[in-house]
Amino acid sequence: MTERSKPDRELFESERAFRILVQGVTDYAIYMLDHTGIVSSWNTGAARIKGYEASEVIGRHFSIFYPPEDQAAGLPERALAAARATGRFEAEGWRLRKDGTRFFASVVIDAIVEEGQFIGFAKITRDITERLKARSALAESENHFRLLVGNITDYALYMLDPQGFITNWNLGGQRIKGYVPDEIVGQHFGRFYTPADQKAGKPARALQIARETGRYEEEGFRVRKDGSFFWASVIIDPIRNDSGELIGFAKITRDITERREAQQKLERVQAELAESRKMDALGQLTGGVAHDFNNLLMGLAGGLHRIKRSSTDPAILKTISAMEGSIKRGAGLTRQLLTFARRQQVHPVRLDLAKTVFSMQEVLRAGLRGNVALTLDIAPDVWRVHTDPGELETALVNLVINARDALLEGGDVRISASNHQAGASDSTDYVRIAVKDNGVGIPPDVLEKVFDPFFTTKPVGQGTGLGLSQVHGFANQAGGRVEVESQLGEGTEVSIWLPRARDEEIEDPVEATDKTVGTVLMVEDNPDVASAGAMLLEELGYRVKWAPDAETALSEVENDGIDIVFSDIVMPGRMDGLGLARRLKRKYPSLPIILTTGYSDAVLRTDVEFPMVRKPYELHELSLAFDRINIR
Template identity: 50%
Template structure:
C-alpha cells in the first residue's frame, strides 16, 4: 500500500475525518448549536495556535476581537447562517498569542435527517497577505489617481476602444475647458477642428495608435468655447493581461505659447535674412559696378589707343586682343554671378593652363598697371578639363587681389606646375592623383591670420564699400571644388601672399589648336539661317557675324514673324538661331513649335540670362550663351 492511500478498512466517516484533518491551508471545524467548538483540524491549529485539546468545548467567540465581541458579531454570524443558509465575511481574528490576522470566513448550518439544526460547519482562511497586497494596490491606485488629477499642465484621460471619454483629470479641464460631468461619455472627436473631423482624422488617430502602438502629432485642437490651441497629442493603446484592447490613454499638452514663440523667432529670422540679403545686394551692386568699370576702362583705353596714327602693328594687335579678352572677362563676370546663384552650370572644356596664362599676360599687365612686375612661368602637360571662362575669371580675381595688396608696386608671379597628389588644404583632406597647380604669389601686405579664415566666405571683403563684390575668392573656391580640385593659401603679413589653385590634370592629350587655326581648318557649308533676335543692335551684329562666315541670313525680330516665315518657306531654311527672351512667344516655345511641326529643322537657342532656362534643363536644344563669339558660331555651324 502506498503512503498516500487511505486504508480500505476505514469507514466513510473515518475517511472524511482523516481528509479534513490533513488540510493545513484552511481551518475547518464544527460548532454546536450554541457556538462551542466540537472538532478541530490541522489547519485550524496552524492558523489559530490552539491544539484540539485546548479549544474543543470552548466558544468560538474567543477568536473574535474584543470590539467584535462587544458588538455581538459572533451571535449575529450564527443567526444569519441559520436563517439564510450561510454566513460569509472577512474580518480580524485573534490567535492564541493575541496577534491579529485577517480572515475569510464561511459558516454553514448543519442539519440532521429531519432538518433540525444540530450545529455549524466553519471554514476560515488566513488572507492577511492577500489583504495587504490588495490594500497596497488600492493605495497605489489612489496615489496614481491623485497624481493624475493633480497634473494641470497635461490633459490626461482615458478613452474606450471606440474613442469615448471614460475619465478626465484637472489638467484636461484646465486645457480644454470641459468639466468631467460635461465630457465623460462624449466622443473625443469633440476636441478636433471641423476640417480635421471632415478629413477623418480622429478615426485615423485611433487606428494608428492601435495598429502601430502609438499615435503622436502636433496639431490644432479646440477648447470648449471653440477657441483653437496648438496641441501636442499622444495616444497609447491599453491591453489587459490577455492582450485584448480595453481602451486608450490620451495625453494632450497646450503648446500654443511655444508655437507662437517659434513663429516669432521664424519671423525674426526672415526679417534678419531679408536685411542681410538687401545688404548683400547693396554690396554686390556696388562691387559689380566697380568690377565692370575696371573692365570698361581697359576696353575704352585700348579703343582710344587704337586711334593713335603712330601705333605699331604689334601694339595694335595687342590692344585688339585686350578688347576681345576684356569683353570675355565681362561675360565671365556675369557668368560668375549666375553660377554663384546656381543658375548657370559650368561648361568644362580641354585647355592648357600654361598656354592660357601666357595668352592672358597682356590683360593681366593692363589690370595690375606698370608698377607691378609680372612673371609668368611655363608649364608642361598642364592640360585640364574645366570651364575656361571660370578659370580665367578665377585667375583675374587672384591677380586683382594681388594688385590691391601692392598699392605702391611689387612683384607678381604666376607659376603652373604638376603635383602628384592634392595636398590637405585649410583642414580639408587631400586626394590621390595628379593635379595642375597654379601658384599666384605677390609681395604685398599679406593677410592677417583671423582674416585668412574668412576670405573664401561669400560677400566677405576687406575692401572699402563698393570696391568689390566679396564674391571673388568664394567664386575661385567654388570653381575649384566643382572642378574636382581645391585652393590653398599661405600668407605672412608684411611679406606677401601665395594662392595655389589645384585642378585635376588630363593626361595623354595631343596638342590643342589655337582658335584661329581651328576656325581656319574648319570647312563650313553655306547655310540659310533664320535669325530671331528682338534687340536691333544685337541682331545687326549677329547677322554680320554669320555673313562674315559665309552664311545666308534672314533676320526677324520676334517669334510670331519667324513662324509666319516658316509657314511659307520652311524648306528654304537650314537652321533657326533664336534668342530665348523675347516679347510675345519665347524662343523656347518657338523652338518647341518648330520641333513639333518641322522636326527635321535644327534649332539653336541663345540667351544672356540662363535663369530663363533654369527650370527647363531638359529642353533638348543646343544652347549658345551670350555674348557669343566666332568660335561659338563655328561650333554650331559644324
C-alpha cells in the first residue's frame, strides 16, 4: 500500500472530522438524498428525531416522512423540484416518525452540485413542535387579549398613532362615547375634548406629557357623539418598540360621572355633618350659659319693675327705661344665638304669609333710611306656611336691616314670596320668601362666612354678627333652608324656603278671656327670679305661692288650693320641671300647667306638650300665656 501524499491525508482527515461532527449532532436530522430523493446517509440526530436507524431508512424514499395527505398532494416531489430549480427549499410542516406520531418540522433542502454536475440533495430537519406550541399559545393569548379588550364595555380602550389619530376601537369606546369603529377610526382623539379644552391645546399637551414623562393621567369633562358631557378618568401611555422609537399611545377612558356625583354628594353630607356638629357644639356652649344668663336678666327685670312701680322721678324712670332696653337686647341676643343653634323653642302655627308680611310693612319701612325704597311683591294666593310668626318677623327684620346697610347711597329693597311645587328630587312644596337689594354685594370670600355666628363686616358697635345666623337657624328649624346669591356691585338676594302648611293644620286661636283670680304655684329654685315672677303675676291679679323644688310643689298641690302651676324646667333634685308637669298631668288631668325656661334641651322634646314662656318674660307675655289656658 503506497503512502498517501500529505494533501490527500489532510483531506481525508478533514472529511473524517466532518463526518464525525455530522454524526454527533443530535438536535438536527442531517442526511443526504440522491437525485431521486432516496436516502443515502443518516446521522444520529435523524435517528433520534425520526426514530429510524440508518439500516432501516437508507435506500428508502424520503417521502415516508410526510403524512399521507401531503404525499397524496405531491409535496415531497414539489420540494425537490423547488430545491433543484432555485438551489434551496425551506418550509415548515408536519412530518411523521417511525411510530406514526407527528411532529412539526423546520426543513431545509439544498441541491448538491459537484464539478458542475447535480448529484443529489442535503437535507436538514429540526423538530420545532415546542416552538409551535409556544407560538400557538402566544397567538391564542394575543387573540384572547384582543377579544377581551374588544369586548370590555366599562372602559374605552383604544390606540393612537404618534400624532393622536385613532387606530382601533373597542365596545367600551362605543358604549361610552357613542361612536362605532367606522365613524371614529382615523379621526383625531381631540374631538373628545370640550371646545374650551380644544382651544386651550389640551389634547396636544396630554400627548406631550405622556411622551416626555411616560404617562398622562387626569379627570375632566369629555364629549360624547351626541354632544353631551361626561366626567372621565383618562390614562395615556406611550408605546415604544424594542429600539425605543415611539409608535403610538394606548389610551384608557372611563366614565366616572356617577362616582363623581356620589363623591360630591358624600362631600355635601360630610359638610352638612360638620355644620351639624358645629351647631351642636355651639348649642351646648350657648345652652350652658343661656339658662343662668336669662335668670340673671329675669332678676334684673323684676327689680327694675319694682323700682319703676314705686318711683315717680323722671330721671330714675329714664334710667330704668334704658336698662330695660339693655335687658331686652340681651335676651334678644340669646334668642338669636339659640335659634342659630336650633335650640330655641318655637311655637309654629299655620300662618297667612301675605297677611303677616303686609302687617309688618310699617315696621320694616321704619328700619330703612329715607333714600331706600321698600317694595312688597306678595301674591295673595301664596301658600300658607307652618312656622313661628315671631321668628319669621325677626328674620325679615334682620334681612331688611342688612339690605339697608348694603345700600350706602340709597336704592331699593324688594320682598317677594312665591310658591314652588315639589320636584322630582324633593317631595315637599315650598314657599320662597326673598329679600333682594341692589347694593354693593358680598365678596366671594365673605359670602361663605355670612352665617357664622358673630361674623360681621360692620364697624364695631353696629352689628352683632347674629342677624343672618338667626335667619339660618330659623329656616332650618322650620324644616326649610336659606340661600344667598350675591354679585359685587349688583346686589344681594337672600331666600328663605319654608315648607307649605298642610291643609289639616289649624291655626291655634289666641283669644283673651276673662280670667278669674286664682292661686298660682310658682316652682322656681332661684329666689330672685321667683320674686320677680311673683310680682308680675300679682299685678295680673293672681295669688302666688312659691315652691323651690318639685317635691315641695307636689306637696302643695296635694294640699289643694292651687289653680295653676307655673314651673321652671331646670331645677336641682331628682325631678325637673318637665317631669313634675307630666306627673301632675297624670294625677290631675284638669290642672293647668305652664312651663318657663331660660334654656333647656328638654324644651326641644316637649312638642308643645305644655304652654311655654321664655325667660326673661314681661307682663304682657305672662298675661297672654295665662289667657291661653282659659282659667275661669
